[in-house]
Amino acid sequence: MTVIDKILSEWSYRCSDGIVDMNNPDKVVILEEIMGFSLLSEALNPKATSQSIDNIINSELGKKHNFKKQSIIYRLGNLDKISKDQFIDIINSIYNNPKIKIYPPLTPPNPSSKFNMFEFETPNGVANIILSGGANEGEKYEQNFLGLLKSTAGTPLEDIDNEDIKNLFITIKKDPSKLTPDDITFAGASETKRSLSFEGPQNIGNKIADIIISPNTYLSVKNKDGSGLYSGGNIPFIMTDKEGNATYNVSKLDDNLIIKELFSDLNIDPKKIVQGINNYINDIDDNSNSYEILSGINIPKLKKLLSSAYGFGYYYIREKDKRLFIYPILTIEDAYGLVGDIKEVKIKYANSETKSTVIKISVESEILGPLDYTIQIRNTQGKVLPVSLQIKLSK
Numbered sequence: 001m002t003v004i005d006k007i008l009s010e011w012s013y014r015c016s017d018g019i020v021d022m023n024n025p026d027k028v029v030i031l032e033e034i035m036g037f038s039l040l041s042e043a044l045n046p047k048a049t050s051q052s053i054d055n056i057i058n059s060e061l062g063k064k065h066n067f068k069k070q071s072i073i074y075r076l077g078n079l080d081k082i083s084k085d086q087f088i089d090i091i092n093s094i095y096n097n098p099k100i101k102i103y104p105p106l107t108p109p110n111p112s113s114k115f116n117m118f119e120f121e122t123p124n125g126v127a128n129i130i131l132s133g134g135a136n137e138g139e140k141y142e143q144n145f146l147g148l149l150k151s152t153a154g155t156p157l158e159d160i161d162n163e164d165i166k167n168l169f170i171t172i173k174k175d176p177s178k179l180t181p182d183d184i185t186f187a188g189a190s191e192t193k194r195s196l197s198f199e200g201p202q203n204i205g206n207k208i209a210d211i212i213i214s215p216n217t218y219l220s221v222k223n224k225d226g227s228g229l230y231s232g233g234n235i236p237f238i239m240t241d242k243e244g245n246a247t248y249n250v251s252k253l254d255d256n257l258i259i260k261e262l263f264s265d266l267n268i269d270p271k272k273i274v275q276g277i278n279n280y281i282n283d284i285d286d287n288s289n290s291y292e293i294l295s296g297i298n299i300p301k302l303k304k305l306l307s308s309a310y311g312f313g314y315y316y317i318r319e320k321d322k323r324l325f326i327y328p329i330l331t332i333e334d335a336y337g338l339v340g341d342i343k344e345v346k347i348k349y350a351n352s353e354t355k356s357t358v359i360k361i362s363v364e365s366e367i368l369g370p371l372d373y374t375i376q377i378r379n380t381q382g383k384v385l386p387v388s389l390q391i392k393l394s395k
Helices: 003-014 024-035 039-044 045-059 082-095 136-150 163-172 250-255 258-265 272-283 299-310 332-339
Strands: 068-069 075-076 100-103 117-122 127-132 184-188 211-213 216-221 227-236 238-240 245-250 316-319 324-329 341-348 356-364 368-376 386-394
Touching: 024 356, 039 211, 045 068, 045 075, 045 117, 045 211, 075 258, 082 100, 082 117, 136 163, 136 184, 136 216, 163 316, 163 324, 238 272, 245 272, 250 258, 258 299, 258 324, 299 332, 299 341, 324 332
Parallel strands: 075 127, 216 316
Antiparallel strands: 068 075, 100 117, 117 127, 184 211, 211 216, 227 386, 238 245, 316 324, 341 356, 356 368, 368 386
């Protein structure tokens, strides 16, 4: 039996109709497994993809994660299971914020049945990388939700059994019977993260949407643990010295003007953060594990900042108590209403017991009721330094 005969025999055994279709991701995977090499990488740009994977692994941000090259050239093992936002941060740091398109599983040209493919421009051409092993629980929830919506396309509203999905279509004023699965798509936007501004919320629906229902209906979807509103880069003026301790470098204050202004407006003392981190590193008991009230704060300005973390122009959807919380954030006023009235701001600095500095903002929201927003200043990779800034919702 010749090699070709063996391939055809295996193909006829594994594919019921016997038709070779390179536009069918499932059949591409079968062919790759039979032949033992990547067909897709030849059809795309192996040079750009291979170089990009090397650049990612060897970049400053990439070295903080555990990546592994795989036998198929366009796959990159994501052993730390970082999120797509973290992976986008790494790509942006290397290629100066290129336009990034994300293909969900089994969406051509992505042959993977589980993982997203990231496509972006590089000096060597377009790179396509599947971040294999990288689907965290939030991303799995997004994909399951996408599949659920697609399965209801073409169904009359009254025939939909899932009350949450029925309520969603009512809220967004869409008739599911007039939709096709192709009208409901994974967003794959290049800017998936909200940005902070003291000017208030901006229209960011098309930038941060997880799912788009044609035309121009944007959904931001979070599972029950999806409390994050903003995750920024490292705080540049809190650094690591030669001994591995924290140090405050005032010359780096202007490297991130939003964080500089936030520290100034909330009267956050970077020297206290540094001292607390060093006490934690060196196990020096400081008896300071308690909150203190922050006074003299410009409350309207702080509310603008929190509202900017939401932005507007989309529907906010979050799993809550096994049901869906659905809230239209379509206008500036909607974003402000979600934040509510700020009642108290207090801070607990890093200390001998914790490496994190936490600012707790207690509000009374007309939509969500009483809750806390937390601004956390900490390392997010299981280390102590460097530290970054995150904003989360407690409810």
